[in-house]
Amino acid sequence: MSKTKKLDIFNLFYSGAAVVILIGVIAKLLEWPAQDLLITGGLAIEAVVFGVSAIKFVEVKKDDQVATEATLSKVADGLGNITGNSTGVGGSGFSSNYDYVQTDKINRQNNVVLNLPPNNYNIDNNSPTNASRSNWQQEQLDIQRLEQLIQNIDYTNENELSSLITLLQSQSDELKSRLWSRFKKIKYNLATNSGYVYLRLLVQSTISFNNTSFGAQIFNKLIEFQVSESKFIVLNDVINFSAETIYFGPQNEYSIYLSELFLNGELENLGYINSVIDKLVSDNVAPKYKLIQLFNLTEQNSKKEVFDKLNYQFTKTNTKPNRAQLLFVLLYNQYSNL
Numbered sequence: 001m002s003k004t005k006k007l008d009i010f011n012l013f014y015s016g017a018a019v020v021i022l023i024g025v026i027a028k029l030l031e032w033p034a035q036d037l038l039i040t041g042g043l044a045i046e047a048v049v050f051g052v053s054a055i056k057f058v059e060v061k062k063d064d065q066v067a068t069e070a071t072l073s074k075v076a077d078g079l080g081n082i083t084g085n086s087t088g089v090g091g092s093g094f095s096s097n098y099d100y101v102q103t104d105k106i107n108r109q110n111n112v113v114l115n116l117p118p119n120n121y122n123i124d125n126n127s128p129t130n131a132s133r134s135n136w137q138q139e140q141l142d143i144q145r146l147e148q149l150i151q152n153i154d155y156t157n158e159n160e161l162s163s164l165i166t167l168l169q170s171q172s173d174e175l176k177s178r179l180w181s182r183f184k185k186i187k188y189n190l191a192t193n194s195g196y197v198y199l200r201l202l203v204q205s206t207i208s209f210n211n212t213s214f215g216a217q218i219f220n221k222l223i224e225f226q227v228s229e230s231k232f233i234v235l236n237d238v239i240n241f242s243a244e245t246i247y248f249g250p251q252n253e254y255s256i257y258l259s260e261l262f263l264n265g266e267l268e269n270l271g272y273i274n275s276v277i278d279k280l281v282s283d284n285v286a287p288k289y290k291l292i293q294l295f296n297l298t299e300q301n302s303k304k305e306v307f308d309k310l311n312y313q314f315t316k317t318n319t320k321p322n323r324a325q326l327l328f329v330l331l332y333n334q335y336s337n338l
Contacts, residue, residue: 016045017042017043017045017046017049018042018046019042020038020041020042020045021038021039021042021043021046022042023038023042024036024037024038024039024040024041024042025039027039143171143175146167146168146171146175147175147178149164149167150164150175150178150179150182155182155183158197161201162201164179165179165201165204165205168205169208172210173209173210173211173214173215176205176206176208176209177214177218179205180202180205180206180218180222183222184222185222185224186198186199186202186222186223186224187224187225187226187232188223188224188225188226188276189226190225190226190227190272190275190276191226191227191228199223199276199280200280200283200285202219202222202223203219203280203285203286203291203294204285204286206218206219206294207286207290207291207294212293212294215294216293216294216296219294219295220234220235220236220296223235225272225273225276227269227272231265233269233272235273235295235296236309236312237266237269237309237313238266238269238270238273238295238297239258239262239266239267239269239270239301239306239309240270240297240300240301241258241300241301241306242300242301243258244257244258244259245257245258246258246261246303246306246328248331248332248334248335249331249335254331254335256324256327256328256331257324258306260324260325260328261306261310261324261325261328262310262313263322264313264317266309266313270297273295273297276295277291277292277295277297303332303336304332304336307328307329307332307336310325310328310329
């Protein structure tokens with residue numbers, strides 16, 4: 001293969017101008033008559049060379065391939081068949097259960113969950129610059145689209161809500177909590193089983209939180225149980241003390257019956273909650289030990305917790321303590337540090 005040599009014009013001007021400038025500097029130091037002319041001429045040549053070299057064309061490789069959807073590729077599988085399946089997790093009658101859930105008012109367009117906005121995020125995975133960022137960018141895009149689902153989902157549609165909860169299983173606790181922040185209260189009627197679908201979906205979601213205490217906190221805030229026609233209870237109404245009698249004093253010389261403290265059927269509430277847990281276990285919603293943890297029944301109530309729940313009942317019922325209740329408060333304050 002023959003090779004030919006070609007003169008680099010720009011390099012000639014670069015070097016030539018530099019030589020002229022250096023000679024001009026020497027002339028300046030030695031005070032030659034042409035010192036100013038040499039420096040001015042050299043700088044002028046450099047300015048022309050830099051101006052011409054600024055005009056440059058480069059080849060750009062354009063990649064029209066759209067990044068693949070890492071997480072939301074499951075959307076089509078999870079939500080694509082929503083309208084074709086009417087049974088789902090909780091069976092029929094889901095619309096009637098909507099009477100047992102309170103949510104924010106939602107303006108929703110028809111089929112907005114199914115007509116997701118297109119993914120127009122272009123990522124050049126072959127570029128060394130973008131390769132290290134492409135996965136993170138795709139994850140952020142997936143999270144944004146999941147947030148759109150949370151904002152626009154039809155909460156009266158069991159399958160849509162169930163599919164969204166499934167998509168959120170592997171997401172952060174914060175993203176899961178945004179779904180349930182749309183709900184004000186979820187009620188479950190033990191007698192008629194109304195609202196059971198919402199209960200089991202709430203359990204499935206909050207039990208998947210990485211921070212179990214955070215999930216339990218959301219569950220405790222939202223859930224309410226209707227145990228009779230006029231009686232509603234929450235988990236704070238449940239008394240889970242280990243004995244029927246509470247003792248105080250260095251030698252346990254003072255005692256008060258638990259039934260003397262809670263006079264409005266609060267001691268029956270634990271039985272209601274245990275029946276709910278048994279039903280969830282029989283329906284394979286979650287293992288019993290996880291449900292006990294979620295319902296905050298892992299440990300028996302301490303004297304302090306009994307004291308706190310008694311004060312909670314005073315506030316809830318707007319009543320004053322009777323003799324036994326007042327005695328318990330005095331004994332607790334006297335011996336709680338022993």
